[in-house]
Amino acid sequence: MRLSLGKWLLPLYSALALVFIMIPIVYTFVFSFNASVKSNIVWVGFTLDNWTRVCEAQGVCAAFGTSILVGVVATLIATVLGTMMAIALVRFKFRGRSAMSLLLFLPMATPEVVLGAGLAAQFLSVGVPKGLGTIIIAHALFCLSFVVVTVKARVASLDPALEEAGRDLYGSSAQVFMKITLPLLMPGIIAAALLSFALSFDDFIITRFNNGGVETFPVFVYTAAAKGMPPEANVIASAVFLFALVLVVVTQLSAAARRKRLARQG
Amino acid sequence: MAFAAFGSNSIQTDPAPRRKSKVALILLLPGLAYLALFFLTPLVSLVMTSLQAPIEFGDVGQYQTAFRIENYAIVIQAYWPHFLRAFGYALAATFFALVISYPLAYFIGVKARRWPLLQALMLTLVIAPFFISFLLRTLAWKQLMSDDSAIVSALKALTILPADGHLTGTAFSVIFGLTYNFLPFMTLPIYTTLERLDVRYLEAGSDLYASPATTFWRVTLPLSLPGVVSGTLLTFIPASGDYINASASFLGSAQTQMVGNVIESQFISLLNYPQASALSVILMGLILLIVALYVRRSGTEELL
Numbered sequence: 001m002r003l004s005l006g007k008w009l010l011p012l013y014s015a016l017a018l019v020f021i022m023i024p025i026v027y028t029f030v031f032s033f034n035a036s037v038k039s040n041i042v043w044v045g046f047t048l049d050n051w052t053r054v055c056e057a058q059g060v061c062a063a064f065g066t067s068i069l070v071g072v073v074a075t076l077i078a079t080v081l082g083t084m085m086a087i088a089l090v091r092f093k094f095r096g097r098s099a100m101s102l103l104l105f106l107p108m109a110t111p112e113v114v115l116g117a118g119l120a121a122q123f124l125s126v127g128v129p130k131g132l133g134t135i136i137i138a139h140a141l142f143c144l145s146f147v148v149v150t151v152k153a154r155v156a157s158l159d160p161a162l163e164e165a166g167r168d169l170y171g172s173s174a175q176v177f178m179k180i181t182l183p184l185l186m187p188g189i190i191a192a193a194l195l196s197f198a199l200s201f202d203d204f205i206i207t208r209f210n211n212g213g214v215e216t217f218p219v220f221v222y223t224a225a226a227k228g229m230p231p232e233a234n235v236i237a238s239a240v241f242l243f244a245l246v247l248v249v250v251t252q253l254s255a256a257a258r259r260k261r262l263a264r265q266g
Numbered sequence: 267m268a269f270a271a272f273g274s275n276s277i278q279t280d281p282a283p284r285r286k287s288k289v290a291l292i293l294l295l296p297g298l299a300y301l302a303l304f305f306l307t308p309l310v311s312l313v314m315t316s317l318q319a320p321i322e323f324g325d326v327g328q329y330q331t332a333f334r335i336e337n338y339a340i341v342i343q344a345y346w347p348h349f350l351r352a353f354g355y356a357l358a359a360t361f362f363a364l365v366i367s368y369p370l371a372y373f374i375g376v377k378a379r380r381w382p383l384l385q386a387l388m389l390t391l392v393i394a395p396f397f398i399s400f401l402l403r404t405l406a407w408k409q410l411m412s413d414d415s416a417i418v419s420a421l422k423a424l425t426i427l428p429a430d431g432h433l434t435g436t437a438f439s440v441i442f443g444l445t446y447n448f449l450p451f452m453t454l455p456i457y458t459t460l461e462r463l464d465v466r467y468l469e470a471g472s473d474l475y476a477s478p479a480t481t482f483w484r485v486t487l488p489l490s491l492p493g494v495v496s497g498t499l500l501t502f503i504p505a506s507g508d509y510i511n512a513s514a515s516f517l518g519s520a521q522t523q524m525v526g527n528v529i530e531s532q533f534i535s536l537l538n539y540p541q542a543s544a545l546s547v548i549l550m551g552l553i554l555l556i557v558a559l560y561v562r563r564s565g566t567e568e569l570l
Contacts, residue, residue: 022394109519
């Protein structure tokens with residue numbers, strides 16, 4: 001009896017932990033169908049109107065669009081700069097490499113509120129007006145370190161023999177990089193870009209210090225939290241959630257299919 | 267996978283050849299410039315601002331360069347309870363996140379290996395909170411714990427909570443929110459180390475007549491320690507600087523304000539930049555100190 005209890009305890013505990021993780025997500029999703037008018041707190045009744053007329057709520061879609069724009073530009077900056085740094089850090093030996101790694105670790109070890117306040121203090125002292133540009137600068141900053149860490153792992157696992165083969169076949173450095181190195185690094189770069197976008201899209205803590213009145217989606221939610229949340233905010237959040245979920249499932253399934261194919265060939 | 271970022275896998279670098287250091291410089295320079303301009307310079311700005319003095323007869327939010335070191339004494343005297351609360355709440359949240367995450371990560375990384383599909387599904391659920399707005403999921407907990415919610419009614423019926431008791435706006439709800447919100451940061455690094463754990467080590471333990479508990483304490487736990495160290499750091503650092511969970515419009519109240527809340531309100535609402543900056547400098551210094559001590563200590567433990 002004790003044995004079977006022990007056997008079931010861990011799966012049960014894990015299942016409960018996952019249920020706990022899902023509770024507020026399910027709640028947000030369910031309340032996206034709430035027929036409430038102003039504050040989405042009490043369940044009124046089921047409706048699809050929030051989903052079909054999502055952009056009618058004041059400012060929700062504009063804020064969503066701003067978040068997408070910020071996320072895309074910040075991700076581009078962070079991914080390009082971060083990938084270059086990752087390649088240099090793994091492939092080249094130079095003085096100050098460990099200082100460099102420390103410099104990249106520090107932003108991750110700094111609480112976001114300090115990053116936000118620091119940038120805001122700088123923009124203030126230089127006299128840069130806050131707005132879309134300062135949000136993007138801030139987002140690209142905190143994404144950069146995560147890109148470097150993610151891409152570095154990929155560069156380190158790259159077999160240098162493949163690039164040597166390219167050079168042996170008289171490929172120029174540019175050709176070797178474009179035809180061999182970059183394609184092999186792509187999964188790592190894409191993972192890093194997706195991570196950056198997710199981090200940027202959901203950031204509020206740093207954005208709050210540097211937005212200068214520009215409303216990203218989290219800023220919209222924060223403002224609405226005080227004066228009543230429109231259910232359309234839940235619609236946007238749920239739609240983003242479903243989109244990301246589909247993306248993850250498709251990636252996982254295609255990776256599994258590829259593994260199977262390779263196993264059959266090998 | 268993106269979550270390699272959270273792993274503590276020490277990347278094996280083959281001895282990189284010293285070649286074309288000019289190329290390395292070109293690759294590094296843009297990123298380096300970015301970090302210098304938007305990370306290091308702001309830190310200097312923060313220190314400079316923290317020493318500023320108000321302009322005499324100036325408007326609110328107008329300060330001049332000075333060396334007003336007493337700004338630090340003022341904020342420490344006024345806000346030391348907020349520092350204590352921040353680190354206390356963050357520590358509690360880190361502990362609870364570890365208690366929830368370790369068994370879960372163990373199940374996904376070790377027990378579920380036989381079923382890759384189940385493993386993938388569970389991992390997706392672990393990272394699911396990343397895909398939904400941080401603020402909205404915190405608000406969802408606020409509603410679920412509000413005074414007229416089923417949870418609070420049930421707790422009152424069971425007399426666990428006094429009739430006039432609340433869940434939201436208490437230290438409990440803030441720690442609860444912090445625990446929930448940073449849970450994936452704890453689970454993923456532990457999962458990455460456990461996933462690579464060679465089960466033959468565990469078999470060797472039981473072959474040598476070690477009880478499952480002994481095997482766990484002497485084999486599994488030490489081998490997963492790097493994951494635990496990075497998980498606890500990735501939870502503790504953002505939790506101690508957080509100002510959402512403890513804010514009164516989310517899970518907190520005036521009695522639960524953490525240092526992050528003070529920095530936010532001093533900077534954004536009260537335009538008291540020097541005090542906000544002094545608090546930020548102290549917060550960052552303390553966190554770096556804690557991280558350095560913790561990493562050193564866990565490093566020596568690993569050697570034992």
